[in-house]
Amino acid sequence: MQLEAAVKNSLYMVIKERVPGITFFKPLVFILCLLPFILLVINALNNELGPNPVEEMIRTLGDWSIYFILAGLTISPARKLFKLHWLIRYRRMVGLFAFFYVCMHFLSYIWFDQFFSVEDIVKDIIKRPFITIGFICFLLLIPLALTSTNAMMKRLKKNWVRLHQLVYPVSILALLHYFMMIKADYLVPGIMLVILSVLLGYRFFLKFK
Amino acid sequence: MSFIIKTASKQDIKESETTTESDYLNRREFIKQSGILAGAAWAGSLSLPAIAKPSDYGADFPNLIKTAYGKGEKLTSFNDATTYNNFYEFGTGKKDPALNATDFKTDPWSIAVEGEANKTGIFHLEDILKHAQIEERIYRFRCVEAWSMTVPWVGFSLAEMLKRFEPTSKAKYVQFETLYDPEQMPGQVRRVLDWPYRDGLRMDEAMNPLSFMATGIYGRHMPNQNGAPIRLVVPWKYGFKNIKSIVKIKFMEQEPVCTWNVTGPKEYGFYSNVNPDVDHPRWSQATERALGSKFWEPKAKTQLFNGYGEQVAHLYKDMDLKKYF
Numbered sequence: 001m002q003l004e005a006a007v008k009n010s011l012y013m014v015i016k017e018r019v020p021g022i023t024f025f026k027p028l029v030f031i032l033c034l035l036p037f038i039l040l041v042i043n044a045l046n047n048e049l050g051p052n053p054v055e056e057m058i059r060t061l062g063d064w065s066i067y068f069i070l071a072g073l074t075i076s077p078a079r080k081l082f083k084l085h086w087l088i089r090y091r092r093m094v095g096l097f098a099f100f101y102v103c104m105h106f107l108s109y110i111w112f113d114q115f116f117s118v119e120d121i122v123k124d125i126i127k128r129p130f131i132t133i134g135f136i137c138f139l140l141l142i143p144l145a146l147t148s149t150n151a152m153m154k155r156l157k158k159n160w161v162r163l164h165q166l167v168y169p170v171s172i173l174a175l176l177h178y179f180m181m182i183k184a185d186y187l188v189p190g191i192m193l194v195i196l197s198v199l200l201g202y203r204f205f206l207k208f209k
Numbered sequence: 210m211s212f213i214i215k216t217a218s219k220q221d222i223k224e225s226e227t228t229t230e231s232d233y234l235n236r237r238e239f240i241k242q243s244g245i246l247a248g249a250a251w252a253g254s255l256s257l258p259a260i261a262k263p264s265d266y267g268a269d270f271p272n273l274i275k276t277a278y279g280k281g282e283k284l285t286s287f288n289d290a291t292t293y294n295n296f297y298e299f300g301t302g303k304k305d306p307a308l309n310a311t312d313f314k315t316d317p318w319s320i321a322v323e324g325e326a327n328k329t330g331i332f333h334l335e336d337i338l339k340h341a342q343i344e345e346r347i348y349r350f351r352c353v354e355a356w357s358m359t360v361p362w363v364g365f366s367l368a369e370m371l372k373r374f375e376p377t378s379k380a381k382y383v384q385f386e387t388l389y390d391p392e393q394m395p396g397q398v399r400r401v402l403d404w405p406y407r408d409g410l411r412m413d414e415a416m417n418p419l420s421f422m423a424t425g426i427y428g429r430h431m432p433n434q435n436g437a438p439i440r441l442v443v444p445w446k447y448g449f450k451n452i453k454s455i456v457k458i459k460f461m462e463q464e465p466v467c468t469w470n471v472t473g474p475k476e477y478g479f480y481s482n483v484n485p486d487v488d489h490p491r492w493s494q495a496t497e498r499a500l501g502s503k504f505w506e507p508k509a510k511t512q513l514f515n516g517y518g519e520q521v522a523h524l525y526k527d528m529d530l531k532k533y534f
Contacts (some may be wrong), residue, residue, distance in 0.1 A: 044504060050303070051289035051500040052356050112504050132489055180491065183354075184472055185301035185401045 006161040022089055029090060033097045036064050037104065061105035066178060066192060067155050068098035073199040092148055096166070099145040106138050112160045130180035137174045140166050168203075171196055214250045232340030270343065270363055279347025285358035287427050289500040294434045295352065296453055297401055298387065299393040309395050315438040315454070321382035323461035326386075327375035334438060338424065340373060341365035345428070346421060348444035350451070351483045355508075357497040363425030364440050368416040376412070376460045384465030385441055386457035396429035402468050409454040410443065411524075419442075419444060419520050445514040445521045447481045479534040482525065483515035487534045518534035 040060055043049050049056040056170045079087040114121045125135045144164055147153070153160050175196055178189040263382075266287065267273065294305035318334040342365055351357045371383065389399040389405035397404050414420065421442040424431055430439040436453025443450055449469050459465070469477035476490055485495045496508035514521050526534070 034526060047503065049504065050284075051293040052498060053302075053504040054498060055356070113508075115507055124493065127488075127494075128491055184297065185399075187301075187399070 004158075006061050018134050020086075022086065025203055026089070026093070030093060033068070033093065036060070037101070054108070058105060061108055062178070063100055065098060065101040066174055068094055069167070069174055070192065070195055070199065072167065073171060073196070074096055077199060077202045096145060096148060099103065099141050102138055102141055106135075130177050133173050133180065134177040137170050137177060140170050140173075168200060171200070226314050233504055246380060255322070269425060269430045270428050272344075273428055274342070274344040276346050279349070279359065279361070282349065283345050284347065285360060285500050290347035290358055290360055290426065291432050291434060293356075293500055295354070295448065296396075296434055296436065298396045298404075298406065298454070299434065300396045302399060305396070307432075310433035310437075313393055313433040313437065315433065318456075320373050320439070320455060322459075323457065325380035325462060326375045326460045327377065328373065330480050337439075341370065341422075343424070345443075346382065348419075348421070348442060349515055350357075350442075350444060351497055351511065352448035353477065353481070353489060353494075354448075355492060355494060355511075356500055357509070359510075360426050362421060362423040363428060363431075364421050364439075364442065366418065367420035367441065368418065370422055370445055371415055371458075374460070379462045380460035381412055381464065381529045382409050382461045383412060383415045383467050384457075384459040385452045385455050385531050386459070386462055387452055387501070388454045388456045403471050404468075405456075406452060406468045407465065408441075408450055408467045408469075410450075410528045411463070411464075412460075414443070414521075417521055417524065418531050419517060442450055443484055445517040447477075449477065449534045450481050480530075480533050482521075482527070482530065482534075483511060484513055484530055484534065485511040486513070518526060 031048050040049075040057060044053060044057060047053070049071060058172060072091060075087050075091045075094065078084055110121055112115060114124065126132065144166060147156060147160060156163065175189060175192055178192070179186065277529055291304045292307045294306040295303070296310070298328075299306040299309040319331050319336065319525060320333050320337065322329045343362055343363060344365065345361050347359060347361045349357060349359050374382075385408055387406035388394070410420070422439055423442045423445075424439050426432070426435055431440065436451075439455050440453040441451050441455065450467075464479055467477070469481075470479055483494075488494050494511055497511045498508050514517075
């Protein structure tokens with residue numbers, strides 16, 4: 001039953017229902033989502049990323065990856081709770097931006113931290129649990145990005161919903177990846193954990209109420 | 210706007226190594242000219258509030274004795290060394306110490322000397338400094354987080370100071386302690402670490418000629434964010450062993466408690482010697498990134514004992530460095 005409803009919800013994205021202002025707001029939101037990346041590139045090219053630019057770059061992209069994952073997970077609950085049905089029209093974009101930032105995060109690591117040394121990257125991924133987990137997140141997000149089209153959604157139906165529920169374990173692993181990198185101060189990932197707990201807890205609650 | 214400081218003596222450093230003016234300062238020339246140089250030109254390129262201007266390089270110690278230590282090494286810029294700091298007492302972000310330590314009061318300052326020594330008690334910093342032969346040493350600094358810098362420290366030999374307290378034969382270790390004062394140190398309000406910050410050395414490590422007590426950098430009084438008014442510098446060990454804002458020195462028979470060791474015993478050993486072959490459990494220690502290097506520049510290979518093996522390797526002669534990391 002749950003699944004049926006989810007399929008219906010997701011197809012809502014496909015249905016060309018008129019949402020006021022969407023033609024104006026969607027490109028605007030797109031640019032807003034891209035803004036952190038544009039600013040990062042500008043700062044990098046101007047040597048304004050501080051004394052340790054590579055760390056700054058990788059961390060910033062990692063932060064935005066998690067922000068977008070959390071934002072993506074907020075859409076469905078916000079839509080249901082506040083009856084903001086039009087929000088669903090932004091879910092795919094937010095999700096794809098999460099994937100985009102994860103890709104850039106990974107790219108900045110293999111480029112500026114490892115300089116494409118396959119041997120070092122493989123060693124790092126195998127040897128360091130937090131990198132292993134980050135890499136798993138990246139891999140798990142690939143099928144979600146590939147099946148994000150309308151055609152795929154229609155074709156996979158229930159399986160599409162099942163597949164895209166992968167974002168739940170990914171969100172937990174992404175946060176674990178963050179936690180495992182911290183030396184002593186868990187405040188920031190702690191706040192993220194509270195937010196994620198609410199977002200996932202809400203779904204858990206719906207399922208068993 | 211910027212200006213280039215002309216390198217007068219070429220034996221110190223090749224001009225080709227000088228990438229930008231912010232990466233390299235010729236200290237001697239700079240000291241000579243410090244009176245006439247105006248540093249405002251730099252301000253434009255700073256992305257953080259300028260806490261102290263590099264134009265004052267050498268200003269606080271005009272007759273500083275230069276030593277052979279690190280002669281010719283390419284220095285990290287003053288700005289990078291003073292805006293990218295791990296000093297959790299002032300916050301855990303790299304920029305936090307520079308922003309939060311501006312009002313930190315370091316005068317008057319005293320150090321309590323305790324434990325296995327004949328001359329214990331509370332000593333005013335100025336009394337300790339009275340006997341010290343202040344000199345400049347350029348040391349490489351390698352953080353456990355795999356970044357590094359090269360800093361001209363101002364200070365004096367740790368051994369010379371410790372000897373004056375006359376440690377007894379029971380003194381096998383020496384422990385240092387940072388000030389605990391949450392009113393002044395906002396980072397201590399939360400229990401991020403087991404305050405007060407403590408760290409220590411084996412006595413022979415402490416008495417090694419390399420071990421240094423620093424009261425300044427770049428010929429200036431120690432900036433608050435770098436551990437004012439007095440800090441330890443042991444360049445063959447990871448940065449966190451270089452304890453800052455010291456208020457207590459304790460001679461001990463047993464291995465002292467070290468804050469990071471308590472926080473993560475498997476990650477931060479008592480010795481914490483720089484060693485490219487002993488990785489941190491979560492990241493590699495084989496390479497390091499020099500502060501101020503551009504993002505497209507490759508990382509540098511980390512050296513055993515941070516390149517100070519000649520001076521300190523004998524201290525660990527029969528020790529398994531993987532076990533005693």
